[in-house]
Amino acid sequence: MKLQLNIQPLESWINVKNQPLLISGPCSAETEDQLLSTAHLLAATGKVSVLRAGIWKPRTRPGEFEGIGSIGLEWLKRAKAETGLPTAVEVANAKHVQEALAAGVDILWIGARSTVNPFTVQEIADALQGVDIPVLVKNPVNPDLQLWVGALERINKAGITKLGAIHRGFSSFEKSAFRNEPMWELAIQLKTLCPELPIINDPSHICGNRELIPYISQKALDLDMQGLMIESHLDPSIAWTDAKQQVTPAALAEMVSKFTLRQAESKNEEFADKLADLRKDIDKIDDLVLQKLAERMSITQKIGEFKRDNKVTILQVNRWDEIMSKRTAFAKALKLDVNFTEKFLELVHGESIRRQTEIMNAGKVDAGIAAEAHADVK
Structure with missing residues (x-):
């Protein structure tokens, strides 16, 4: 907005x-x-x-x-x-x-x-x-x-x-x-x-x-x-x-x-065309990234259900440490900034925790709401 x-x-x-x-x-x-x-x-x-x-x-x-x-x-x-x-x-x-x-x-x-x-x-x-x-x-x-x-x-x-x-x-x-x-x-x-x-x-x-x-x-x-x-x-x-x-x-x-001054836009048609092509490539990759994130969250959902049914905690520190270690090493090999990679992984992990928390507590939340409603009726 x-x-x-x-x-x-x-x-x-x-x-x-x-x-x-x-x-x-x-x-x-x-x-x-x-x-x-x-x-x-x-x-x-x-x-x-x-x-x-x-x-x-x-x-x-x-x-x-x-x-x-x-x-x-x-x-x-x-x-x-x-x-x-x-x-x-x-x-x-x-x-x-x-x-x-x-x-x-x-x-x-x-x-x-x-x-x-x-x-x-x-x-x-x-x-x-x-x-x-x-x-x-x-x-x-x-x-x-x-x-x-x-x-x-x-x-x-x-x-x-x-x-x-x-x-x-x-x-x-x-x-x-x-x-x-x-x-x-x-x-x-x-x-x-x-x-x-x-x-x-x-x-x-x-x-x-x-x-x-x-x-x-x-x-x-x-x-x-x-x-x-x-x-x-x-x-x-x-x-x-x-x-x-x-x-x-x-x-x-x-x-x-000594400052280098740059323009927000260029009137050069060749530049504009090349930039448009590169942005199309970016758009395609962004779409793929989002699709893969959606697939990852779907698997996260299944893991949450599996943990719930087997009474296993959401957070498992050893697994998180393993992810951070392997992914940051891989990112470094791909010439990605380590700080960026860590922040990205933390965001994804945070969303995974949030989704699994919802799964773990779905029944309890519903029961809590029902109890409050019953108390109000009384």
Whole structure:
């Protein structure tokens, strides 16, 4: 089911003459000189479309730098006047919205900590009633697509049609090279639900360190995301917040110049014909895979009945270990990614367990329902 949003094309509300679309600036506005100097250097690269800066910073723990506050809006106004760059800030409540609008900020974004709370999003949406301004909504901290969708819907229902999403990754208990796991599949699902919705990637918050930013940025562009939000600081080594994930304006310009830009579609007829043929092959194989999965589940059903009749448990760890060991070894020989194979097998195994559980407990479930009905009658 498609997501129904009333939105305008990105090109109608952001200058996209620079490719890729790049929103950049310091994580936090620290001093007027720091912000203005960084803004001028970013404008001089000719690659930045929008100047961003954190004015209010929602921090995990009290006592950390929580933003310079409203005075930073005046610095942003001056930076815009001197460089010509439109400005963007994060807002987390109605007061932020009112002050940002009064200061002439061009674009607002809602942060991950706000998106996770429908009450906060609704407060911001109410403050935006009757306002014509672009709003970008970051994904929630936790991997919940419905929360992300709900926040977009709330802002859209407030009358905001210049609407976009920011993919900044998701918190995870698992330790990895990333500050926030990309979980690309959630951004892809959102794009599938609403193909016209612009999605901008935030590699700074995904990576948490500047070394990985080029890799994540290129992958985002390859996945047809409409732009990037990359944090840049005059001197990241002395930044008051998130120093490790910020880059200098010069490093940013060099990085962007090395990106490979690809089109979503090609007008080359030979390419289109060849792609269509290859997709037909994929379709045939997909059909065969589904047929074989159906056959496998049919056998699983028989195994479940056999176990039930012989009072054998559903889960047999030794058998599961054997499957994982043999199948992953076979997959490796076939040049398939081991992680992909393991996830696939876990999904299939989970469905097998679910079906066998239904078979094992069918009578008990029916008896339970009957008992409840009898109790209600009494």
